[in-house]
Amino acid sequence: MPRIDTTKRFAMDLDLIHKALANPFRRDVLEWLKRPDEAFVHQLAGPANGVPSTAIQTRSGLSQSTVSVHLAALTQAGLLVSERVGQWTFFSRNEDVIRAFASEISARL
Numbered sequence: 238m239p240r241i242d243t244t245k246r247f248a249m250d251l252d253l254i255h256k257a258l259a260n261p262f263r264r265d266v267l268e269w270l271k272r273p274d275e276a277f278v279h280q281l282a283g284p285a286n287g288v289p290s291t292a293i294q295t296r297s298g299l300s301q302s303t304v305s306v307h308l309a310a311l312t313q314a315g316l317l318v319s320e321r322v323g324q325w326t327f328f329s330r331n332e333d334v335i336r337a338f339a340s341e342i343s344a345r346l
């Protein structure tokens with residue numbers, strides 16, 4: 238039973254998170270977004286310190302469509318939060334889910 242209701246605010250799908258974290262680029266994105274002011278020095282931060290998808294794409298050197306697929310997987314797993322502002326989509330880490338996942342892994346393994 239991979240779906241665990243950790244709080245009333247969110248549910249966590251452990252299998253989906255594991256699948257998202259299996260890709261090294263997705264782990265890089267999470268690391269970059271942990272300290273966006275260091276990883277995206279020349280980019281403007283958005284709402285709640287979010288980073289625009291274009292900044293992630295520029296840093297990665299990957300195509301826009303490839304980056305979009307990876308960001309969608311991280312968002313679907315609950316590891317990222319996206320916020321649309323006009324034509325821009327800003328991404329930030331979902332620290333509640335990341336903490337709950339780390340705690341769950343620690344407790345189970």
